[in-house]
Amino acid sequence: MTDLSGRVALVTGGTRGIGLATAKALAEAGATVVLTGRDESRAKEAAAAAGASAGLALDVTDAKAVSTLVRGVAKEHGKLDIVVANAGIMEDALLGMIKEDLVDTTLSTNVAGTLHTVQAAARAMMRKKTGAIVVLASIVGEYGSAGQTVYAASKAAVANIARSAAKELGRSGIRVNAVAPGVIDTDLTAGLAEDAKADNIARTPLGRLGAAEDVAKAIRFLVSDEASFVTGQVLGVDGGLVL
Numbered sequence: 001m002t003d004l005s006g007r008v009a010l011v012t013g014g015t016r017g018i019g020l021a022t023a024k025a026l027a028e029a030g031a032t033v034v035l036t037g038r039d040e041s042r043a044k045e046a047a048a049a050a051g052a053s054a055g056l057a058l059d060v061t062d063a064k065a066v067s068t069l070v071r072g073v074a075k076e077h078g079k080l081d082i083v084v085a086n087a088g089i090m091e092d093a094l095l096g097m098i099k100e101d102l103v104d105t106t107l108s109t110n111v112a113g114t115l116h117t118v119q120a121a122a123r124a125m126m127r128k129k130t131g132a133i134v135v136l137a138s139i140v141g142e143y144g145s146a147g148q149t150v151y152a153a154s155k156a157a158v159a160n161i162a163r164s165a166a167k168e169l170g171r172s173g174i175r176v177n178a179v180a181p182g183v184i185d186t187d188l189t190a191g192l193a194e195d196a197k198a199d200n201i202a203r204t205p206l207g208r209l210g211a212a213e214d215v216a217k218a219i220r221f222l223v224s225d226e227a228s229f230v231t232g233q234v235l236g237v238d239g240g241l242v243l
């Protein structure tokens with residue numbers, strides 16, 4: 001079992017799905033975990049369910065709020081070892097039907113929100129010259145998806161945030177990686193039609209949709225010392241769907 005005892009971790013968008021499963025997985029491995037959600041009471045409930053030490057309100061599109069929260073967590077615990085920039089949204093729209101608002105919300109949450117989080121994490125970790133950051137990309141960021149042009153563009157950007165930040169922060173002892181989940185059974189994909197789910201399962205060599213815990217375990221690996229020489233990677237967690 002991965003040992004993260006003594007580590008301080010922050011997970012954004014931790015109230016449900018992959019974020020909640022990740023907070024749980026890190027706490028189970030011994031880390032002190034702070035999770036965030038847009039709604040404070042839901043964040044507190046999720047923190048209790050995950051065995052996290054605190055649940056705080058945070059909208060990742062608010063750069064100042066991200067910076068203040070990350071600094072506050074690092075100050076309270078004396079350091080920040082692990083940051084998982086998980087918060088994200090997905091809304092489908094076909095070309096010709098994409099509204100400006102959808103572009104703005106998707107890019108401000110998935111791209112700018114991830115950037116704000118990575119930047120704040122880097123600032124907090126730089127002093128100790130150690131740290132591990134994971135961001136949430138997607139297989140559609142690499143391969144595209146009809147009806148998901150905006151989301152795919154945002155997740156391609158997220159993968160390149162990981163690669164660029166890894167190059168920039170490596171000399172400071174900070175590793176930055178991404179996971180690229182396939183189709184994971186969470187609220188985000190709950191709206192997928194049953195035939196689309198069946199089609200995805202049929203095309204997946206491992207023969208099922210992913211669970212939030214599958215992604216959480218990959219993230220736990222990437223932030224642990226087991227991955228001490230791994231940085232700038234985008235790790236597929238997709239049951240082989242893209243093969």
Ligand code: NAI
Pocket residue numbers: 012013014015016017018019036037038058059060061086087088089090109113136137138139180181182183184185186187188189
């Ligand atoms: P989810 O919808 O169950 O959870 C997303 C979380 O992000 C929620 O807690 C939500 O409140 C939070 N969030 C959204 N906007 C926010 C904002 N502006 N500020 C703070 N928090 C915000 O989704 P799921 O499936 O757990 O996804 C987590 C991440 O994994 C996302 O970045 C998503 O794009 C990515 N992903 C998910 C896949 C899937 O199949 N479920 C596949 C590939 C990537």
